Structures are given as structure tokens and as C-alpha cells.
Amino acid sequence: MLHTVNKSPFQNTTLESCVRFARSGDVILLIEDGVLAAQAGNVKKNLLEEALQKCEVFALSADLKARALTDLVPGVKITDYSGFVDLVEHNTTHSWL
Amino acid sequence: MAEDIKKIMFTVRKPPHGTIYVYEGLEVKLIMAAYDADISVVFMDDGVFAVKKGQDTKDLGIKGFAATYGALVDYEITQVYVDRQSMEDRGMTEDDLLVIGEDEDTEEPIKPQVLESAEIAAMMAEQHNILAF
Numbered sequence: 001m002l003h004t005v006n007k008s009p010f011q012n013t014t015l016e017s018c019v020r021f022a023r024s025g026d027v028i029l030l031i032e033d034g035v036l037a038a039q040a041g042n043v044k045k046n047l048l049e050e051a052l053q054k055c056e057v058f059a060l061s062a063d064l065k066a067r068a069l070t071d072l073v074p075g076v077k078i079t080d081y082s083g084f085v086d087l088v089e090h091n092t093t094h095s096w097l
Numbered sequence: 098m099a100e101d102i103k104k105i106m107f108t109v110r111k112p113p114h115g116t117i118y119v120y121e122g123l124e125v126k127l128i129m130a131a132y133d134a135d136i137s138v139v140f141m142d143d144g145v146f147a148v149k150k151g152q153d154t155k156d157l158g159i160k161g162f163a164a165t166y167g168a169l170v171d172y173e174i175t176q177v178y179v180d181r182q183s184m185e186d187r188g189m190t191e192d193d194l195l196v197i198g199e200d201e202d203t204e205e206p207i208k209p210q211v212l213e214s215a216e217i218a219a220m221m222a223e224q225h226n227i228l229a230f
Contacts, residue, residue, distance in 0.1 A: 001222050017110070017142050020182070021218045094108065094227040 001026045002091035003055075005034035009044040018096045019051045027087060029079070030059040038064070040071040048073045060084060103225040104135045109144035111230065113162070114154065119147050120162050122230030127165075130172040137176035137224075138169070139217055140209065141183045144230075148179060148209050150195035163195060170198020170207055177209040180217055 003022055007014040015037050022028060028051055030038055037048055038059045051057050052075040059072065061080045072078075079087070087093075107126055113119045129136055140148050147166070154161035169177055177197050184190070196206040212220075221227060 013142065014110075017183075020214050021141075021221065023218050023222060092222075092224055092227060094221060095229045097110070097229050 002087050002093045003028045003096060004093060005030055005037070005096045006032035007096070008033040009037040009042075009047060014096045015044070015047050019047055022051060022055050024054040026055045027091060028055050028057045029084065029087060030057070030076075031063055031084075032060075033063075035059045035063040035067060035069060038072045038076045039069050040073050042073075045073050048076060052076070058083070058087070102133055102135050104137070104223060105129060106221060106224045106227045107136070107138045108227060108229045109138065109140045109147055110142040112143035113147040113152070114157065114159070118230045119144070122228075123162055123165055125228065125230075126169075126174060127172055130174050135176075136174050137178065137220065138174060139178045139180065139212075139220070141180035141217070143183075143187070145179055145184045145187060145189060148177075148195055148197075149189060149193050152195075166195055166197055168198065175207070178212045178217060178220075179209045180214055181211050182214055184211065 003018050003026060005015050005018050005028065009015040018028060037044060048057060058077050058079040061078050064078065107122060109119055109122055111118045126138060152161060152163040179194065191211055194208045196208055198207045199205060200207060
């Protein structure tokens, strides 16, 4: 199962809810403002650390680059649009909008 | 036959009235109910406010749609769930939930079923499609 998150964790609780409902083996993909959660050392980093205990967590490279995010929470992987398509192809997707 | 039936879950995470999402989602549910699909609806996060009883939009000058939730069972949408933590985080209890229909035989009112997050997560994993509103 793939969860996409496109909201900043500093503005609402979307990522928090996603992590609560994500199950072991699921994949979380941060897109748009969702990638802000991946900035190393951010005050909400515990959310991603909790997610990484049970899930693979990806961030979309175009959104990282657009926001100058290069130093990421350890364990977060980077993917591109083609990787995004692969993830959608292989998983039922829920968009945490 | 049975294996052709798609399991489709609707998640409702936005509060009602502030945006059109929740109402639009309701319309989609009622349309989808006309097809052979195994439909479930889960209210979570601020979406739990959509199933709070006693909503009165008269002073907003809009019709409101809470009454339509009262007919979900008539549309054969009986799998209606509420995330317990979302509800409790917002100071709501099961008593605050509106009625979504009545039992055909006993005429007892039916309310959305309150589930733990892990139960909902397990249901999500079984779906063919999940639509978010």
C-alpha cells in the first residue's frame, strides 16, 4: 500500500495521521509540501523516524530540489517521477490530501 | 462474479461546510452506490465532524447535507466507519454521531461504527481503490 502526503507537517496533521494508519511494509511518498517533513533536524522529524520503523519513506526529487532540501532525515530515500509511477503501479494508493 | 466486485473505500478527512470536498464526496458515494461495488466510507481527522448530529446550516444560507447521510443505508452503503482517535481528539463521543439509516427488520437506528485506527488500516489494505475527500 502506497501513502502519498502533500502537506507540510508544520501546518497540519496530515503526515501524523498517515503515519498512524500506515502498516508495516507500506510505502510513504512525500510530494509537494510534504517533502518539508524530510528536512534533517526538523522539529517534526520524530514522525518520519516513527514511519521509518515500519515503512519505506520516499521523497520526490523535483519537490526536494525546488525547495533546496539536500540534507534529509536519515533513512529517507529519494525517487523521481518515474519511480513515483512505479510505486503507483504496484500499490493501492491513498492520497493524504 | 463476486471476485469482479471492486472494493472501494472513501476516506473523509476534511470538515464539512468550509470547503465543497465533503459534499462532493457524498455525491460521488451516492453515484457509486448505483454500481456493483463494495463501498465503505471512513470518517477520520476533521472528517468526523461531517457525521456529527445536529448540524444546522440554515444561517449559512446553504442547504446542508447531513440529512443525506441519514439515508446512506437506503443507498445500501452500510459500511460506514469513524476513527475513534480522531473522534476523541475532537471531544466527540459515539453519542454525537448522526443516524445513517434504520435496520430493515427492527427499525432500530443505525449509526456509523467506531473503529480503532489499526482496524481501519487493515481495511485500507484490502481495497482495490481508495478515494480521499
